[in-house]
Amino acid sequence: MSQQTSVLYDVPGPRQRRITLISSLVAGLVLLVGAYFLIYRPLDDKGQLSMELWGPLIDPSNENFSQVWDRIGLGFKNTLFAAALAIVAALVVGTLLAVLRVQLKSLTRLRFTGMATPVAYLLRGLSALLSAVTRVCVEVFRGLPVVITIFFVARGFPEFGLYLDNLWYLVIGLTIYNSVVIGEILRSGMEGLPGGQAEAASAIGLSPAQTTWMILLPQSFRIMLPALISQLVVVLKDTSLGFIISYEETLNIGKQIIGVLGNPIQVYVVIAVLFIVVNYSLSKLAQYVQRRLAKGRKTAGTPAQNPPATALMSQAEGAGGV
């Protein structure tokens, strides 16, 4: 990427060096001012000792240190747990959804020959109806904010007498949204595979179900692996919505700590750093996997082309999440 944009650069020279120097100063100034406002200023404003508000977070000899970090550790464990559950569930449901949609699509194209005409019409109508229903479901749940989905689950389930732990409301809400997203990624992966794959499979006598499970799905899983890891980042970020239904995840516990110790900026900075470190490593992992997959393709003898994963990944990242 940097290679491509590098051709935009000016020729190095005294002017360039001057600009670099000035902008270094500007960038340094921006960082300094940011650090001042985030770290020093709030302490100074309260007129308290400089360690008083940071102490519980960075000073091991502080009386609250181990307790605060135990709580944050618990919160982060809960965050990871909910995210893991949600991504596994979304993977399962999303795969089923993708297979369903692909199968329904091929069903609606079938003519159901060799059957009595009314039965054929009935089957065709039925598959078209099912296909439309799944499509509408996907559009609706993709168009709704995750917050609203989680909120609806948490408020709606008790209405029908289903009382669950807050964890499950959060996981179900996240699963609904992410299974739709993962399902769409998988489906576009399956439909984007070269048509010859399915044809060859049916030529050697595999049934449509076998073709899907043994030929199409494994290949599209391979393509979607980087997208899946990026989606994991999105889920990890989305778990912080658990605070709405008072699930004890990182942010909620941070809120509790702030309530007791009264140090909002410090706790938010720590939580932000925690999330940034984990998510940044995950997105680097996604990039690494993507590069590996691209390399594998080249050595396998296929023409060197942009793996579709690139498109899928940007799609997943573009979605943003919360």
Place this chain on the structure above:
Amino acid sequence: MNVLIDKFDVFAGGFWLTLQICILAAIGALILGAVVAVLRISPVPPLRGLGTSYVNVFRNMPLTVVMFFAAFGLPALGSNADFLRIPVIDSLFARLGTDLPYFRFALIALVLYTAAFVCEALRSGVNAVPAGQAEAARSLGLTFGQNLRHVVLPQSWQASVVPLGSVIIAMIKNSALAGFFGVVGDLSAAADQLTGAEGYAFIPVAIGISIGYLIMTVPLGALLDRIEKRQAVAR
């Protein structure tokens, strides 16, 4: 289903307020995102580092944390976000001037968070411009700024429309969070109020709120699909 008719003004008001947040946040995020994108592709390493770290920080942080920071952290820093009170805009978007500062805080959080994604969308557009174009412009002796303005950005615009659109859709959905941070009366706050405090039946309220969001997101998504298809044909 009576709630949909009886409380239609609540739904309509929520829709209107969500729309206001989205319009203001979209404008802000597009401007800030464009600035960060120019930083990220600029020839000067420190500026590039600044842009890159901005994107990495805000893309890997949950919006919830950004919202919390804006709504509860900024006041601790001594800001009421009064700098967002601009007479002309205040009269257009009444909430900016009269509401509790939460409206402005939610706006700040949305703009900061979305700008990182806007930047990436714009940059992916720049990367889609064939390198030869920029090389040719360089060999003609255009400077970085001229190259960007006359050659690269006009072409990158086409490639970044679709990703920009999905960023905006994501932002509309993210704006739902504002209602849980003290912004009174947007769609998600309306859902909370109607099903919680006023105790209306859940299903009709859920349907009403969902329709509100889907009115904003689904047509935009369909439009993007059409643009994408047309571009694919053009290529």
